[in-house]
Structure formats: C-alpha cells, structure tokens
Amino acid sequence: MGSCVAIALAIVFFLMIGTQHIGAHTPVTSRYDYNKDIFPLFRDHCAVCHVEGGPAPMSLVTYKAAMPWAQSIRDELTAGRMPPWPVDPISPPIKGGYPISSRDIDVMVVWASGGTPENYTDAKPPEVAFNPKWQLGPPDLKIAMDGEHTVPPSALEEVSEFSLPINRNETKWIKAADLMPGNPSMVRDAVISIENGPVLALWQPGGDTISAPSGAAFRLAPGSKIHLQIHYKKHFDQEQNAVSDKSTVGLYFTEPPPSGRELQSFAIDSAKSAGDASASAPFENTLPKAARIVALRPMLDRAYESLSVDAITPSGATVPLLRLHGPRPQWFQRYWLQEPVELASGSKIAVHVTPLADYSDEPAVTRKFPLQLVVDYVPL
Amino acid sequence: MRPSSAAFLLFAAMLVFAAVASGSPAREPQQQSASPAPAVHPATTESKSASKQTTAQPNGNKEHTFRGKVEKIDGSSGMLTVSGENVPGWMGPMTMNYHVERPENVTVKVGDHITAKVYDGDFTTLHEVRVVAAEPAVAGGLPPISYVCTARGEESVLEDKPGKCPQSGAPRVPVRIATVYSCLKFESFIQDKPGICPVDKSELVPITAGLYFTCKNDSQIHQLQPGTCADGSARIRGYERRPHGDHNPRHGGQFFMDQDNWHHLEGTWVRPNVFRVYFYNDMTQPLAVNGFSARAGKSDASGNDVGAPIPLKAGRTAGGNTLELSMPGEALPAKFTLRVKFKAEDKERVFDFTFADYSKEPGPATTGAAPKSQTSGSAAAGVGGSASTPSQTSAATAQLPQTDSTPYVPTTIKPEEQLPTTTPELVAELAKRAQAVGKALDQGDLTGLWYPAIGAKDVALALEENHISELPEDKRPKMASAVRRLTMAAWEIDAAGDLGNKERLLPLYRDFSAAVADIESIYGSR
Numbered sequence: 001m002g003s004c005v006a007i008a009l010a011i012v013f014f015l016m017i018g019t020q021h022i023g024a025h026t027p028v029t030s031r032y033d034y035n036k037d038i039f040p041l042f043r044d045h046c047a048v049c050h051v052e053g054g055p056a057p058m059s060l061v062t063y064k065a066a067m068p069w070a071q072s073i074r075d076e077l078t079a080g081r082m083p084p085w086p087v088d089p090i091s092p093p094i095k096g097g098y099p100i101s102s103r104d105i106d107v108m109v110v111w112a113s114g115g116t117p118e119n120y121t122d123a124k125p126p127e128v129a130f131n132p133k134w135q136l137g138p139p140d141l142k143i144a145m146d147g148e149h150t151v152p153p154s155a156l157e158e159v160s161e162f163s164l165p166i167n168r169n170e171t172k173w174i175k176a177a178d179l180m181p182g183n184p185s186m187v188r189d190a191v192i193s194i195e196n197g198p199v200l201a202l203w204q205p206g207g208d209t210i211s212a213p214s215g216a217a218f219r220l221a222p223g224s225k226i227h228l229q230i231h232y233k234k235h236f237d238q239e240q241n242a243v244s245d246k247s248t249v250g251l252y253f254t255e256p257p258p259s260g261r262e263l264q265s266f267a268i269d270s271a272k273s274a275g276d277a278s279a280s281a282p283f284e285n286t287l288p289k290a291a292r293i294v295a296l297r298p299m300l301d302r303a304y305e306s307l308s309v310d311a312i313t314p315s316g317a318t319v320p321l322l323r324l325h326g327p328r329p330q331w332f333q334r335y336w337l338q339e340p341v342e343l344a345s346g347s348k349i350a351v352h353v354t355p356l357a358d359y360s361d362e363p364a365v366t367r368k369f370p371l372q373l374v375v376d377y378v379p380l
Numbered sequence: 381m382r383p384s385s386a387a388f389l390l391f392a393a394m395l396v397f398a399a400v401a402s403g404s405p406a407r408e409p410q411q412q413s414a415s416p417a418p419a420v421h422p423a424t425t426e427s428k429s430a431s432k433q434t435t436a437q438p439n440g441n442k443e444h445t446f447r448g449k450v451e452k453i454d455g456s457s458g459m460l461t462v463s464g465e466n467v468p469g470w471m472g473p474m475t476m477n478y479h480v481e482r483p484e485n486v487t488v489k490v491g492d493h494i495t496a497k498v499y500d501g502d503f504t505t506l507h508e509v510r511v512v513a514a515e516p517a518v519a520g521g522l523p524p525i526s527y528v529c530t531a532r533g534e535e536s537v538l539e540d541k542p543g544k545c546p547q548s549g550a551p552r553v554p555v556r557i558a559t560v561y562s563c564l565k566f567e568s569f570i571q572d573k574p575g576i577c578p579v580d581k582s583e584l585v586p587i588t589a590g591l592y593f594t595c596k597n598d599s600q601i602h603q604l605q606p607g608t609c610a611d612g613s614a615r616i617r618g619y620e621r622r623p624h625g626d627h628n629p630r631h632g633g634q635f636f637m638d639q640d641n642w643h644h645l646e647g648t649w650v651r652p653n654v655f656r657v658y659f660y661n662d663m664t665q666p667l668a669v670n671g672f673s674a675r676a677g678k679s680d681a682s683g684n685d686v687g688a689p690i691p692l693k694a695g696r697t698a699g700g701n702t703l704e705l706s707m708p709g710e711a712l713p714a715k716f717t718l719r720v721k722f723k724a725e726d727k728e729r730v731f732d733f734t735f736a737d738y739s740k741e742p743g744p745a746t747t748g749a750a751p752k753s754q755t756s757g758s759a760a761a762g763v764g765g766s767a768s769t770p771s772q773t774s775a776a777t778a779q780l781p782q783t784d785s786t787p788y789v790p791t792t793i794k795p796e797e798q799l800p801t802t803t804p805e806l807v808a809e810l811a812k813r814a815q816a817v818g819k820a821l822d823q824g825d826l827t828g829l830w831y832p833a834i835g836a837k838d839v840a841l842a843l844e845e846n847h848i849s850e851l852p853e854d855k856r857p858k859m860a861s862a863v864r865r866l867t868m869a870a871w872e873i874d875a876a877g878d879l880g881n882k883e884r885l886l887p888l889y890r891d892f893s894a895a896v897a898d899i900e901s902i903y904g905s906r
Contacts, residue, residue, distance in 0.1 A: 028523060028557075078871040089860035102860070102867045103841055109871050115557075118524070325861070357887030 030114025034063045035123040038111050042066060043128055045083055045100050048206040053130040055184045055205035057235035061128040067116045074112040077105050079361060080326035088306070091323035093338035096208030134178055135209040139250030141166070142180075143226055148244040151186065157233040157366060163195060164226040164249060173217040173262075175254035177201040178209040179228075182246035188233035189332055192249055194218065195225040198265060199374075200251075202297065202332040210336045212263060216294050216378045217254050219262040226251075231367065261379050263294070268349055270371035283371075284312075284350035291343055291377035295336045296322050298351075299372040300329035303362050305354040309373060314346040321349070326356075329365050334376070342380065349375055441500040447512075447607055450492045460488065460506070481507040493607070512608050523591060525604055527552035532642070556591040556604055560619050564628055564742055570619040581744035588625035594618045623662035627827075631658060632739040635827065636731050636880030643667065643722055649714050649735035656695055656704040657718060666699035672722055674703050678710070679717040679732065679882075689719060712737060715824060717882075732882035734824015799839060803847045807903050810839040814896040817873070821889055826882060830874035833892065837870035840899060851902065859902050866895035 032038060042050065042060040050060040059065040066073070076082035085097040111117070143164045151158050177200035181187035190203040198218050201209070212218070226249055234243055268285040296309055309322040322335055351373045356362065452461035459477045480486055486509045488494060496506035529545035530553055543552050561584035563569040563577035575584050595601040595609035596616060607615050629635040633648035633656075644660040644667075655676055659667040675689035695702030707714075714735045719728040800806050816832035844863045848856055869892035876884045 074871070074875075078868050078875070080868055089857040089864065091857075102864045103845060105864075106837070106841060106867055106871075113871075113874075325865070357890070358884060 028115030028117050030111045030117055032107050032111045032114075033117045033120045033123075034066065034111065035119040035125050036121050037107055038066075039063075039125040041100075041104050041108055043125075045098060045104070047128050051128050051130045053184070055181075055187070057185070057237060061125070063118045063125075067118075070112040070116045074109050075361070077109055077112075081328060084328065084331045086324040086327040086331075087335070088323040088325040092320055094322070095210050095336040095338055130184070132180065132184060134180065134250055136176055136178065136211065136252055139178065140253045141251040142248050143251070144248040145182075145228070145246050148182070148246045149230075149232075150242050150244040151232045151234060152242050153240050155234075156239055157188070157231065159229065159231050159367070162228040162230070164228055166220070166224060166226060168220070168224075169222050171222060171256075172220040172251075172253050173256050174200060174220055174251055175217050176209055176211040176252040177203075178250040178252075179203040180248045180250060181205070182248070183243060185235050185238065186232050186243050186245055187247060188231045190231065190247070191227075191229040191332070193227045193229075194220060195227040197224065198263060199297075199334075200226075202334045204331060204333075207333070210334075211252065211254075213294055213336070213340055215257050215259065216263050216292075216340075217257050220251075257378070259378070263376055263378055265297075265374050265376045268351060268373045268375065270351070270353075282350050282352040284348050287343055287345065287347045287349065287375075287377070290345040290380040292340045292380055293321065293337065293343060293349075293375060293377050294340045295334050295376035297332070297334045297374040297376065298322075298324070298327060299332070299369045299374065300327055301369055301371045302365060303328045303356050303359065305356050307351065307353045310350050310352075311341060311343050312348040312350055314344055319343070328362075329367075329369070330363070340378075349373070441502070444498050444500075445610070446496040446498045446506060447603070447605075448494060448496075450488050450490055450494060453488065453490060462494065462506070477504075479505045480509055481505060487511070495608075522605075523556040523558050525554050525556055527554050529553070554604055555622070557588055557622070558591045558619075559586055560589050560591075561585065562587045562589075562621075562626065564630065567621065567626075570621075572617065582742050585626070585628040587628070588622060589619040590622050592618045592620065621663060626664045628664075630660075630664070630742075631656075632741055633658070634733055634735075634824065634880070637878055638720075638722070638729055639879060640722075643720075645718075645720070645731065647716070647718060647731065647733040648739035649733075651738055653707050653710050654704050655692075655707055655714075655716055655718075655733075656697075656702050657692065657720075658697075658699075659701045659703075666701035668700045669694055669703055671724070672703065672720065673724070674718060674720045675728075676705050676716045676718045678707075679715045685717055689717070692718075713823065730883065731880040732824060732826065733880075734822070736823050799842050801846075803843070803850060803903065806839055806843050806847065807900060810836055810843070810896060810899060813839060814893065817889065817892065821882075821885065824882075826877045826880050826885060829877040829885070833870040833873040836892075836896065837867050840866045840895075843899065843903075855902050858898065862895045862898035862902065865891055866899070869895060 039061065046060045048054070049056040050058060052059045052061075052065070058069055060069070060073075073082075080086070083098070083100055085099065087094050087097060087099070089099070143166060145162055145164065149160055149162075177192045179187070179190050179192060179201070184205060187205065189205075190201075191199060192201040192203060193199045200218055228247070228249055230245070230247065232243075232245065234241075266285070266288060268283060270283040293311070298307055298309075300307075304327055305325070307322070307324040307327050308320070311319040311321055313319065319341060321337065321341060353371065448462040450460055450462055454461070454477070460480055461477050488509070488511055492511045494506075494509050495512050496509045498506060527542055529548065529550065531545060531548040531550060534545050534547055542554070544550065545552055558572070560570050560572050561574050562571075563579055564582055564585050566577060566579045569577060569579065569584075570587070570589060571584070574586075576582070577584055591604075593601070593603045593606050593615035594617075595611070596613060597611055598609060601609065601615065602618070603615065609615055624637070624641070627635050627637065627644070629646045631646060631648050633646040635644065635646045637644050642662050644662065644664060646658040646660070648656045648658070650656055657674065659669055659672065661667045674692040676692055677685040677687055677689035680686055690705055692703035692705045694700075695704040712735065714733075716733045716735075718731045718733060720731065721728055800809055813832045813836035817829055817836065820826075820829045820832065840863045844859060848859055851859060869888050872888045873885060873892060876888055
C-alpha cells in the first residue's frame with residue numbers, strides 16, 4: 001500500500017481551509033455504521049499509518065478518533081488523494097499496494113457524508129495497535145544513524161542528509177532496502193542510496209518494501225557508504241516542539257546476478273519547468289542500450305489527473321508500462337513491474353501527463369522537483 | 381440487606397464530610413446518623429415516593445430539578461451513581477456519584493429513573509429523590525447526541541462528549557439532529573412527517589432540526605430525553621431550527637450556499653425579466669444587503685460571460701435582502717453568472733443560474749403532491765452549530781410512542797434502491813441517469829445534479845459487482861477503472877453542486893461522462 005502520512009497535513013489543511021460546503025452536523029442517513037462496516041475498511045486500508053502512535057497524526061481505527069475527520073475523509077477519498085496508491089486498474093500489474101475497490105470507497109463516503117453513525121448492531125471493533133516491523137524480516141545489515149537528529153521548534157519540516165558508513169571489505173549485492181524510523185511521527189519520507197550511486201529505495205511510511213526481481217540487484221562496492229536523505233515533517237500538534245529521530249537503514253543482500261550486471265537507471269526529463277501549469281506535452285527519451293525494465297519512478301512537480309508511460313519499440317509497437325490516475329507529488333513511489341519488460345536498443349520511453357482540471361483544492365507542494373521519469377533497468 | 385452499624389456510622393460521617401466539603405448547607409446530622417444507605421434498600425415497589433417532608437431550600441440557593449437513571453448503587457458508601465440529564469444552569473448531562481438526602485426514605489434499584497431537587501453550590505447531593513415511571517422510549521430509538529459549538533467560526537466542531545469549544549472556550553452544546561418537516565414560510569410549524577402546512581396549505585418541506593423534549597405545561601423544560609413532566613404527563617417532542625438545516629428556496633428560485641458557510645442566496649427570474657437575488661444567513665433568515673455588491677451577466681452553456689457583467693441594485697422587497705437587475709428582452713431559458721462580494725475587500729464569489737421558466741412563488745400544495753426529499757445517502761444539508769432562538773422552536777403535540785429501545789436506525793435512511801438485475805437493463809438505467817445529469821446541468825439545476833449523479837454511480841457499482849464476470853478478462857480492468865472514475869466524479873459533483881459554481885462542475889461532469897461512455901463502450905463491445 002502506498003504511504004499515508006501526507007494525509008495528516010493534507011487533512012488538517014482541508015479541515016481548516018478546504019471545501020466547507022458540508023457542515024459537520026448532518027442528519028444520519030448512512031445505512032453503514034462504523035463498527036460493522038467502516039472499521040474493517042479503515043483497519044485494512046488505512047491503519048498501517050492511521051493508528052494511535054503511527055505515522056499519521058490521527059487514528060481512524062476507533063470511532064471517537066475517526067468521526068471528527070469525516071469531512072476530510074470524504075474529501076481525500078473523492079479527490080483520490082487517499083489511499084495514496086494511484087495505479088489505475090488498466091495499468092500493467094505493479095508489485096505491492098493494496099488496491100481498494102470502488103464499492104469500499106463508496107461505503108466510506110456514504111458513512112462520512114451521512115452522519116457518521118457508530119453502531120446499529122452489537123459489533124465491537126477490536127483494538128488496533130501500531131506495530132512497526134521490518135517488512136522483509138530482519139535485515140542482513142542494520143545501519144543506524146550516528147545520533148539523534150532534532151528538528152527545532154522553529155521548523156515545521158526539514159530535509160536532512162546523512163552519510164552512514166558500512167565498513168565492509170567485500171562486494172555485496174543488495175536486493176532491497178528498508179527504513180525503521182526512530183520517531184515514526186516525524187519521518188515523512190526518505191531516499192536510501194549508495195553514496196554517489198543508485199537509489200536503493202524510496203521509503204514512505206506504510207509503503208511496501210519490494211525486492212528487486214530475480215537476476216537484478218544493486219552492487220555495493222567495498223568501502224561504500226549509504227546516503228540517507230530524510231524528509232522530516234512534524235505533526236500539526238508538534239509544530240511548536242523540538243522533535244528528534246534516530247532512524248535505522250536495513251539492507252537485504254542477495255546472490256550476485258548471473259549476468260554480473262547491476263541495476264542501473266536513466267532519467268527522462270520534461271522540458272517544462274517545475275510547476276508549469278501549461279505544459280502537458282509528452283516527453284520521451286531513447287534507451288541507451290537494450291535493457292530489461294524492472295521499475296519506474298515518476299518524480300512529479302505537481303498533481304496530475306493521469307500519467308502514462310509507454311515503450312515504443314524500434315518497430316513502432318507500443319508497450320504500455322504504467323498507468324496512474326491522480327498521482328500526487330507528495331508521494332515518491334518506485335513502481336516495480338510485476339512482469340519486467342525487455343526492450344531492444346533504440347526503444348523509446350514516452351511519458352504523457354494530463355494536468356488536473358482544478359488545482360484549487362490541492363495542498364501546497366513544499367518540495368518542488370522538475371517533472372521527470374526515472375527508469376530502472378538491467379542492461380541486456 | 382442492611383449495612384452494619386459501622387457502615388451506618390461511616391455513611392453518616394461521609395455525608396457530614398461531604399456536606400462540609402461541598403459547601404452545602406448543614407443537614408440534620410441526627411437523622412443522617414440514623415439513616416441507612418439507600419443502596420441497601422431492596423426495591424419493594426416499582427415506584428415508591430420518597431419522603432414528603434419538605435427540606436428547606438439550602439441557604440436560599442436556587443433550586444433545580446434533576447432527572448436521571450440509576451446506574452449503580454454502592455452499598456458501602458450509600459452513594460448512587462446516576463446518569464443525569466442536562467440541568468441547565470447547574471450541570472450538563474453527566475454520570476457521577478451522588479449523596480442522597482434522607483436515604484432512609486429512598487428505595488431505588490439499578491435502572492430506576494429518578495427525579496430529585498438539586499441546589500446551586502452543591503453538586504454532589506440529591507434532595508427529595510423520587511422514583512418515576514421509566515421514561516417512554518421512542519420507537520426505533522433516538523438520534524444520537526452530538527456536542528457542538530455555538531459560536532460563529534466554530535461550527536465545524538462536533539464531538540461525542542461534552543467539553544469546551546476550542547476558540548471561544550464555551551461549553552459544547554448537546555443536540556440531537558433529525559430530519560423533520562416545516563412550513564416553508566411559517567417556520568415555527570414543524571412536525572416529524574411530511575404533510576401540508578396548516579397556515580398557507582403549502583407542502584411542508586424537509587429540514588434538519590434539533591430534537592428535544594418539553595412539557596405541555598412548562599415550555600422551559602428542554603431535555604434531550606423523553607421523560608415525565610412534573611404533572612405526570614409524558615414530555616412531548618419539540619424541534620428547533622439549526623444552521624444550514626433549511627436550504628429550501630423561499631421564492632421558487634435556485635438556492636446556493638457560499639463557501640464561507642454563512643452567506644446563502646437564492647436567485648430568481650421574475651416577470652417582467654428581473655433577475656432578483658435574495659440573501660440569507662445560515663439560518664435562512666433574510667440578510668440585509670448592506671455592503672454587498674454584485675454583478676451579473678448573461679452566460680453561455682459553459683458558464684462563460686456573454687458581454688460585460690452589469691451591477692445589481694438594491695431591490696425594494698420588504699426584507700431589504702435583495703439585489704436585482706432588470707434585463708428586458710431576455711428570452712427563456714435565461715442563463716446568468718452572478719458575481720458577489722460580501723465585503724469590498726472580498727474576492728468575487730461566482731454563482732451560475734439557469735432559468736428554464738420564470739420563478740414562481742410557492743403556493744398551496746396540489747393534491748397528491750409527493751413530498752420533496754432533502755436528504756439522501758449523500759447530500760443531506762449540512763448543519764452547523766449555532767444557538768437557535770425561541771422563535772425558531774416548535775413543540776409537536778403528537779404523543780410519543782411507548783415502545784422499545786432497539787438500536788437507533790434513523791428514519792432518514794432510505795431502503796436500498798431496487799435496481800434492475802440484468803446487464804442490458806442496468807446499462808440502460810445508467811444511460812438514463814447520466815442523461816438526467818446532463819439535463820440538470822443544461823437547465824442550471826446545479827443543486828439537483830447530485831441525485832442522478834449518485835444514482836448513476838449506484839448503477840455502475842451494481843454492474844461491476846454483479847456483472848463484471850460477463851466481460852472478457854481483458855476488459856475487466858477497464859471496467860474497474862471506469863467505475864472508479866465514475867464513483868469519484870459523482871461524489872464530487874454532489875459536493876460541488878451545492879456551491880452553485882458551474883465552472884467547477886464542468887470538468888467533473890466531463891470526467892463523469894467519460895466514465896459513463898467507457899462503461900457503455902465496454903458493454904456495447906462485449
């Protein structure tokens with residue numbers, strides 16, 4: 001499942017200044033109640049973040065905690081900002097994520113719009129606890145930050161860089177990387193890389209940790225360091241406090257790939273500048289060599305109604321690679337293809353984005369990047 | 381069971397201590413010391429009056445009537461745990477432990493409903509406790525109690541427990557919210573069923589209101605629970621209007637709410653070609669147009685201006701709440717885009733109106749007219765939190781049902797709609813409802829869009845859930861994608877329609893239509 005933390009400030013934002021057409025006090029018209037109908041949906045689709053002590057600033061797994069957020073829940077769901085998994089059902093299959101059905105979204109919106117009833121039956125939701133864990137089990141190597149990093153009361157958010165030595169004298173091959181935040185409430189997202197090397201993981205709370213497919217791995221040379229970039233963002237109720245974190249990176253090793261070739265990437269830049277509302281022209285680039293495409297990383301400058309990525313082979317055939325509906329720039333995602341695609345040398349990768357028709361309700365983007373697609377591949 | 385002598389003495393000592401500690405007046409220690417705790421009296425009758433002796437009003441403090449339900453009896457301390465109703469000026473609805481005056485005369489059991497006298501300055505003692513008949517339950521239960529804030533700017537506060545409002549610090553106010561029916565222009569008449577207004581014979585319109593219970597002979601009683609009045613009669617229902625509870629146009633026009641949640645307006649197109657806009661507050665009370673400015677222009681089908689907008693002038697209606705513009709020669713259907721500033725420094729708010737015909741003032745109902753429905757599974761009018769005035773309240777005279785206490789299932793919930801069952805029928809129904817959305821948009825019925833849009837969404841969901849297996853596998857992802865887009869667009873249309881901004885609705889309608897077309901294409905090409 002995609003991550004959830006951005007909903008925190010997004011929800012607060014919308015609660016404070018967002019659409020206000022519906023007052024909070026609607027008569028009860030929902031035939032769905034919290035305990036029987038809504039709790040299981042929140043538990044299954046949201047509780048990885050929206051739980052007491054979790055990354056999101058509000059829990060959704062008790063009635064008392066969830067009910068006051070009904071208006072924002074409705075807004076986030078109907079705008080497609082939540083859950084943050086924008087993969088369109090028409091996309092070629094992507095690993096990870098917990099797609100939610102249209103019916104389930106509808107049930108939640110009916111409840112949020114219809115007076116948020118708690119219980120029509122004797123159903124009692126069980127308690128749900130925040131349970132952070134290494135998703136792929138204990139890592140082969142854990143590398144903790146040297147010490148605690150503190151975001152002062154004067155800052156709401158901050159991007160910090162850390163260099164983490166590994167102290168290995170041998171080459172290792174990495175199939176996955178994960179992060180265990182020391183303070184889950186402030187770690188908004190992170191980029192885990194080999195210093196001056198490839199990006200190992202785009203980490204977000206609640207996101208799935210995916211292993212590179214068989215035959216693909218990142219090469220960790222002796223003496224390498226891990227570069228950890230963490231985007232800290234405080235909960236709204238911690239704004240005036242100093243908050244600290246000491247996170248740990250986990251690495252998962254694998255056998256050397258039979259080909260001996262490591263995972264590589266190349267970027268396709270859009271000609272438009274960051275945040276440029278006018279441009280929606282496709283942008284493309286040619287693969288530097290024959291390659292097996294394993295993952296795609298769109299870097300967005302703003303929200304889009306849709307984003308599609310296609311490969312155009314030298315013979316002119318179009319191979320769909322990715323279809324997103326309503327992707328948001330707040331969520332960096334690496335989309336691992338369920339079925340890697342082999343492309344001949346000279347193939348093009350084309351990206352097409354469609355801007356949203358109305359940006360008035362979108363939360364401000366605090367970190368702006370030029371529109372770009374990064375393609376992860378194994379040379380053939 | 382009777383307590384031991386030691387318990388007697390302990391209880392007596394506690395009563396004395398409580399009296400001193402609480403600042404309540406000294407009571408009769410001799411009597412108290414000899415008094416058994418109320419907890420130890422087995423209930424021998426269903427309802428037994430307590431002492432008829434009159435206790436002097438302690439220290440002359442103000443007396444209040446307390447009502448509540450016994451939740452627990454502590455045999456050792458002789459205290460009662462009582463779930464008390466709101467006692468205005470003394471204490472809000474609360475469950476807490478109370479000492480009992482003259483417990484030897486009180487026989488209660490858990491579950492009993494009691495009344496008592498309480499006094500300012502003493503929040504721990506119940507005087508003259510009486511067991512009363514169990515409160516009449518309402519069929520199907522009652523709407524839940526919510527706690528809201530009454531100050532402007534705090535309307536969004538809604539809690540399930542008492543407490544303070546975040547900005548004003550005022551206590552949150554308990555309310556029960558229900559859908560009821562009122563005369564359109566004689567707002568004090570409210571009843572719980574659709575019907576005809578007895579004053580002007582117009583059809584009653586649905587509103588959302590606060591439900592409370594009062595007494596025929598004591599209108600000062602204002603409780604959130606049914607119960608018994610001092611004269612032994614059952615309390616009757618009363619209703620009080622609430623902010624945003626009534627968005628019914630007063631003059632046959634189109635009614636919109638501004639994004640500030642406070643200003644409301646109703647556009648009308650009246651003979652001879654006058655575009656007149658009525659302004660209201662959140663209680664749908666006329667709002668003088670002092671400081672308001674507005675411009676209106678003819679608009680095309682997309683809501684774009686045709687020609688320069690023209691300023692509106694103050695109208696001559698009695699309420700002083702209108703701005704209007706004469707537009708001779710304008711043909712039907714008439715389309716206008718209204719731009720309003722409520723203060724000079726405001727940004728202009730945009731509202732789109734389309735009039736297929738001249739607006740008609742509501743009149744007497746025609747025989748057999750179906751009641752309108754203001755609420756649905758979706759677009760119930762929002763209700764903010766603000767104090768209502770006595771003139772906005774109405775006590776119904778209907779007798780309360782005397783039945784069960786089953787879990788509350790609101791009467792506003794419509795039964796699940798029966799949709800067609802076959803794929804061709806569902807596809808046809810989807811097309812019909814989608815056309816209704818387009819028609820409503822064309823006619824400028826922006827607040828009416830939600831109904832066919834939500835209906836179309838329901839049909840699409842039924843198609844996906846029950847008939848997607850009829851599609852070849854390669855078409856199912858496209859169907860799932862289209863239903864997702866349709867569902868989200870329908871809900872957004874529902875929300876945007878209330879704002880009356882066609883410019884905002886058009887892209888949503890475009891998404892909606894594209895999704896419908898995709899579904900029709902998928903099933904058409906099976």
